[in-house]
Amino acid sequence: MTSQTTKQTTQQTAGQPLNTPTADQIRRAPKVLLHDHLDGGLRPATIVELARETGYENLPETDADKLGIWFREAADSGSLERYLETFAHTCAVMQTRDALFRVAAECAEDLAEDGVVYAEVRYAPEQHLENGLTLEEVVEAVNDGFREGERRARANGHRIRVGALLTAMRHAARALEIAELANRYRDTGVVGFDIAGAEAGFPPTRHLDAFEYLKRENNHFTIHAGEAFGLPSIWQALQWCGADRLGHGVRIIDDIEVDETDGSVKLGRLAAYVRDKRIPLEMCPTSNLQTGAATSYADHPFGLLRKLQFRVTVNTDNRLMSGTSMSREFEHLIGAFGYTLDDMLWTTVNAMKSAFIPFDERLAMISDVIKPGYAELKSQWLFQ
Numbered sequence: 545m546t547s548q549t550t551k552q553t554t555q556q557t558a559g560q561p562l563n564t565p566t567a568d569q570i571r572r573a574p575k576v577l578l579h580d581h582l583d584g585g586l587r588p589a590t591i592v593e594l595a596r597e598t599g600y601e602n603l604p605e606t607d608a609d610k611l612g613i614w615f616r617e618a619a620d621s622g623s624l625e626r627y628l629e630t631f632a633h634t635c636a637v638m639q640t641r642d643a644l645f646r647v648a649a650e651c652a653e654d655l656a657e658d659g660v661v662y663a664e665v666r667y668a669p670e671q672h673l674e675n676g677l678t679l680e681e682v683v684e685a686v687n688d689g690f691r692e693g694e695r696r697a698r699a700n701g702h703r704i705r706v707g708a709l710l711t712a713m714r715h716a717a718r719a720l721e722i723a724e725l726a727n728r729y730r731d732t733g734v735v736g737f738d739i740a741g742a743e744a745g746f747p748p749t750r751h752l753d754a755f756e757y758l759k760r761e762n763n764h765f766t767i768h769a770g771e772a773f774g775l776p777s778i779w780q781a782l783q784w785c786g787a788d789r790l791g792h793g794v795r796i797i798d799d800i801e802v803d804e805t806d807g808s809v810k811l812g813r814l815a816a817y818v819r820d821k822r823i824p825l826e827m828c829p830t831s832n833l834q835t836g837a838a839t840s841y842a843d844h845p846f847g848l849l850r851k852l853q854f855r856v857t858v859n860t861d862n863r864l865m866s867g868t869s870m871s872r873e874f875e876h877l878i879g880a881f882g883y884t885l886d887d888m889l890w891t892t893v894n895a896m897k898s899a900f901i902p903f904d905e906r907l908a909m910i911s912d913v914i915k916p917g918y919a920e921l922k923s924q925w926l927f928q
């Protein structure tokens with residue numbers, strides 16, 4: 545009896561449910577990433593090497609460590625437009641088949657190393673044509689790179705699946721062409737479509753033809769909306785364009801009123817629609833702090849949206865510019881909101897449900913990979 549009481553006490557102090565996950569647990573927990581830019585996630589050392597190989601001379605630093613810091617600081621501008629200027633350097637070194645292959649392979653390897661089991665990684669093929677590659681050659685180089693990265697990850701004891709999202713730049717006029725490209729490669733590595741770039745002045749409806757085309761083809765797309773611009777952008781993305789998911793979507797918070805005195809919450813029509821329809825929000829906390837879309841982790845809308853059970857997901861956006869990883873994004877949120885492994889599991893299941901691969905594969909990932917992975921971590925204390 546006495547020993548049982550002791551055991552009970554030990555259970556409660558060592559017991560997983562009450563504990564904040566450790567850094568090691570966060571890294572080992574299976575994670576799902578829906579919003580990550582290929583040209584925003586290069587290893588600094590790779591940029592330096594590729595610049596040397598391809599004769600690109602405009603890098604602001606040629607020492608890999610200093611270059612990594614330069615990207616983070618330059619991206620820390622408080623403005624999306626200035627944040628986006630840093631991509632000139634990464635795109636500049638991604639203009640050959642070999643470079644695209646290498647960057648894609650390393651991307652898959654790095655994500656797998658960080659415990660990501662499923663990722664949708666996006667990039668804009670139209671930004672990789674400067675040395676004469678065709679759109680098709682760009683897509684095939686990246687797809688081959690992802691397959692190579694998956695193989696290398698497997699050889700290192702990790703399992704990851706990576707799908708590509710093809711992005712069209714919202715200031716340009718190639719969205720329909722890129723949407724057609726995404727459709728052509730839908731059975732060979734491309735799982736969907738997106739638009740990105742400066743939001744103010746470039747509303748989603750500018751590219752309505754691309755979205756209508758994809759809907760007719762029963763294909764999937766997400767739209768960067770509600771990041772640097774507010775509710776009208778989100779409303780257009782959903783109600784005019786028919787987006788399956790929202791890239792960021794943080795500004796949906798502008799349609800939610802919290803009563804300071806009794807804490808009661810009132811959702812506007814758009815926020816209610818987003819929650820009722822289970823529209824996935826691809827949230828990227830660190831990126832939002834850098835572009836000024838949020839002021840601190842503790843004040844990030846993720847906390848309230850999670851509490852209100854919006855379908856929130858955790859994402860990296862640009863690992864290079866934000867000096868981040870999926871584990872780090874979770875660490876920040878856990879630090880700010882006291883989340884447990886169960887919260888991580890909840891958002892990870894949210895993300896997997898929202899992926900663009902077929903339903904049976906999503907379900908199998910949830911039941912055969914994600915849930916067993918968290919169960920394994922949660923049961924550790926029993927054997928300590």
Ligand SMILES: O=c1[nH]cnc2c1ncn2[C@@H]1O[C@H](CO)[C@@H](O)[C@H]1O
Nearest residue numbers: 581628631666667668711740741768
């Ligand atoms: O947070 C973001 N908001 C809008 N556009 C972005 C963001 N991060 C990257 N890109 C843009 O997407 C392109 C293709 O990957 C990048 O080159 C960058 O211009």
Ligand SMILES: [Zn+2]
Nearest residue numbers: 581768791861
């Ligand atoms: Zn993005």
